[in-house]
Amino acid sequence: MVNSLVPEATGQAHGPRPAGPATSTAPARPAVGGRVRSRRRQAAVAYLFLAPTLLFFAVFLILPLGFALLLSMSHWAGFALGDIRPVGLDNFTGLFADGSTFLAPILTNTLLFALGTVALALAGSVLVATCIDNLRFQGVWRTLYFLPIVTTVVAVGNVWKYMYEPGGLANGVLNALGLDSVAFLTDPDTALPSVVVVQAWASVGSAILILTAGLKSVPESYYEAAALDGAGPVTVFWKITLPLLRPSLLFVTVTQFLTGLQSFALIIVMTKGGPGDATNVAALEMYRQAFSYGDWGTASAAAFVLFVVVLMVTLVQLWIFRRKGEDA
Amino acid sequence: MNRRRFPWLSYLVVVTGAVLTVVPFLDMVMTSFKGPGESGTLPYRFLPQAFDLSNYRAAFHQLDLPVLFRNSVVATALITGSVLLTSSLAGYALAKLRFPGRNFIFRLVLSTMMFPPFLFFIPHFLILVHWPLAGGNDLFGRGGAGLTVSIAALAMPFLVNGFGIFLTRQFMVAIPDEVLEAARIDGAGEFAVWWRIVVPQTKPVLVTLGLLTFVDAWNEYIWALLVSTANPDVMTLPVGIQLLQDHVDPARTMPIVMAGLVLSILPVLVLFLLLQKYYIRGVMLSGLK
Numbered sequence: 001m002v003n004s005l006v007p008e009a010t011g012q013a014h015g016p017r018p019a020g021p022a023t024s025t026a027p028a029r030p031a032v033g034g035r036v037r038s039r040r041r042q043a044a045v046a047y048l049f050l051a052p053t054l055l056f057f058a059v060f061l062i063l064p065l066g067f068a069l070l071l072s073m074s075h076w077a078g079f080a081l082g083d084i085r086p087v088g089l090d091n092f093t094g095l096f097a098d099g100s101t102f103l104a105p106i107l108t109n110t111l112l113f114a115l116g117t118v119a120l121a122l123a124g125s126v127l128v129a130t131c132i133d134n135l136r137f138q139g140v141w142r143t144l145y146f147l148p149i150v151t152t153v154v155a156v157g158n159v160w161k162y163m164y165e166p167g168g169l170a171n172g173v174l175n176a177l178g179l180d181s182v183a184f185l186t187d188p189d190t191a192l193p194s195v196v197v198v199q200a201w202a203s204v205g206s207a208i209l210i211l212t213a214g215l216k217s218v219p220e221s222y223y224e225a226a227a228l229d230g231a232g233p234v235t236v237f238w239k240i241t242l243p244l245l246r247p248s249l250l251f252v253t254v255t256q257f258l259t260g261l262q263s264f265a266l267i268i269v270m271t272k273g274g275p276g277d278a279t280n281v282a283a284l285e286m287y288r289q290a291f292s293y294g295d296w297g298t299a300s301a302a303a304f305v306l307f308v309v310v311l312m313v314t315l316v317q318l319w320i321f322r323r324k325g326e327d328a
Numbered sequence: 329m330n331r332r333r334f335p336w337l338s339y340l341v342v343v344t345g346a347v348l349t350v351v352p353f354l355d356m357v358m359t360s361f362k363g364p365g366e367s368g369t370l371p372y373r374f375l376p377q378a379f380d381l382s383n384y385r386a387a388f389h390q391l392d393l394p395v396l397f398r399n400s401v402v403a404t405a406l407i408t409g410s411v412l413l414t415s416s417l418a419g420y421a422l423a424k425l426r427f428p429g430r431n432f433i434f435r436l437v438l439s440t441m442m443f444p445p446f447l448f449f450i451p452h453f454l455i456l457v458h459w460p461l462a463g464g465n466d467l468f469g470r471g472g473a474g475l476t477v478s479i480a481a482l483a484m485p486f487l488v489n490g491f492g493i494f495l496t497r498q499f500m501v502a503i504p505d506e507v508l509e510a511a512r513i514d515g516a517g518e519f520a521v522w523w524r525i526v527v528p529q530t531k532p533v534l535v536t537l538g539l540l541t542f543v544d545a546w547n548e549y550i551w552a553l554l555v556s557t558a559n560p561d562v563m564t565l566p567v568g569i570q571l572l573q574d575h576v577d578p579a580r581t582m583p584i585v586m587a588g589l590v591l592s593i594l595p596v597l598v599l600f601l602l603l604q605k606y607y608i609r610g611v612m613l614s615g616l617k
Contacts, residue, residue, distance in 0.1 A: 042426060042427060043427035045425065046425040061440055063455065071451070079457060081468075152589075154549055154567075158586075159356045160352060167367070167369050169352075172374075201348070210612065268550070296450060
């Protein structure tokens with residue numbers, strides 16, 4: 001998510017606007033004759049350069065948004081466009097009606113999944129990033145931790161699914177330690193935490209990268225002063241590193257939380273939402289309503305509910321970063 | 329270097345974490361060499377008894393790997409090529425040309441990054457199904473399967489990338505106007521200015537964007553799954569491997585699945601290791617991956 005970059009970017013976009021034939025607002029350019037004509041030609045060229053992009057946005061952004069909104073308030077279970085029947089807000093009330101599984105366990109699972117991955121990934125990445133900062137060959141370590149990120153979700157999901165099996169690596173280690181096997185993905189109590197671990201495992205690498213950038217900006221003199229005062233590594237970590245890392249931590253937390261709310265590919269690969277609804281999340285429910293049951297209306301309504309949740313988190317994020325900007 | 333105290337503690341943490349990160353990959357590779365009856369059995373064994381290559385041969389036949397590879401390559405190439413082209417074209421217009429509506433279009437580009445992808449799966453799929461005059465459809469998109477019959481369907485929703493435009497624009501802004509103006513005075517048209525001056529100057533950011541796009545496109549799963557459910561001829565590597573995993577007895581075919589996975593992640597892994605500097609910069613620029 002580049003939201004934190006956006007304010008700076010829009011600032012730069014306020015370039016001088018073309019103000020008709022008057023040239024007083026134009027930037028310093030060599031005076032060439034026929035400026036009005038060249039202006040007009042430049043506008044034409046600009047739209048030519050932008051044409052593929054604008055066409056794409058019209059067909060794959062604006063049209064789909066309208067279509068999705070229409071579908072969320074319609075009943076439609078086929079492919080013939082003439083069969084779309086408007087039903088108002090029925091799809092939304094259906095999602096939250098008594099006996100619906102959408103609020104619990106599905107939305108609850110979504111939040112638990114996002115919170116769980118953020119907590120695990122954050123703890124892991126803070127620990128590893130601060131430790132890597134103390135070592136040589138930092139690039140090599142970071143590359144290692146980065147491997148899961150460039151790997152397809154099908155590979156990540158299947159390898160972990162295999163490791164969680166009765167004869168897999170995870171139970172092999174447990175058994176070697178004299179512990180009983182765990183039915184990681186088939187026990188409703190352990191299924192969600194087991195998937196959370198995998199999502200966190202896969203996202204630690206990018207968090208380490210962002211935190212490392214934050215660590216590099218902590219002045220060396222702070223550590224030297226702390227050493228003169230005889231502070232131990234734990235004190236240094238809590239009193240210097242963590243407070244100065246706050247902006248990066250905030251960024252990682254919010255962006256990973258947003259990613260967590262939207263993830264479902266890993267769950268499709270590993271559990272398909274099961275056992276029961278134990279690992280079902282909102283985006284997966286949307287997907288299943290649409291492509292397993294052919295209920296486009298309910299699916300689109302579920303997508304919009306999740307979108308509102310994501311939007312609220314995004315707005316909170318913007319608010320936090322803007323407030324921080326004013327403090328600084 | 330006073331902060332470098334207790335390095336053994338740091339080593340302990342970093343090495344433990346690295347082992348946890350790498351072991352699943354090693355388990356994948358080891359399993360891909362295991363013979364029949366060697367995987368999924370108790371007690372668990374990490375190493376294969378003999379390095380058996382037959383799983384790779386089996387993956388080749390059971391998965392129709394050449395076709396899956398071709399589909400993945402074509403889709404990835406279409407997406408990467410189109411994103412690079414449209415991003416550098418639009419980025420140039422937004423960075424260096426003056427025209428009415430520029431700020432509005434730039435805001436539109438930024439706003440595209442705010443919409444979560446899951447919102448688009450259903451409408452994109454239905455739009456492709458009802459694409460006019462394709463796959464047996466009439467002018468109003470009725471009667472046929474639309475664009476879902478084409479390999480291009482894998483790439484369509486990803487051909488333009490708001491983040492890509494934003495990224496290239498940010499770098500193009502830094503090119504001095506005087507350089508472009510000099511070329512224009514020498515008689516170069518805007519297209520020549522873009523191709524001969526702006527594109528070469530922004531090569532590093534284009535490499536970064538290309539690599540990010542390549543990795544994402546190669547690893548794309550959900551959309552590829554949707555399209556290949558409608559038309560199995562355009563199945564990609566991840567979808568094909570997952571299908572094998574789902575439909576055949578996992579205990580017996582696990583080594584074959586793992587062999588397929590090793591082959592499917594190799595191209596990305598090699599590219600990443602060669603160009604990781606660019607990739608890592610891209611992730612830091614985008615902040616999230």
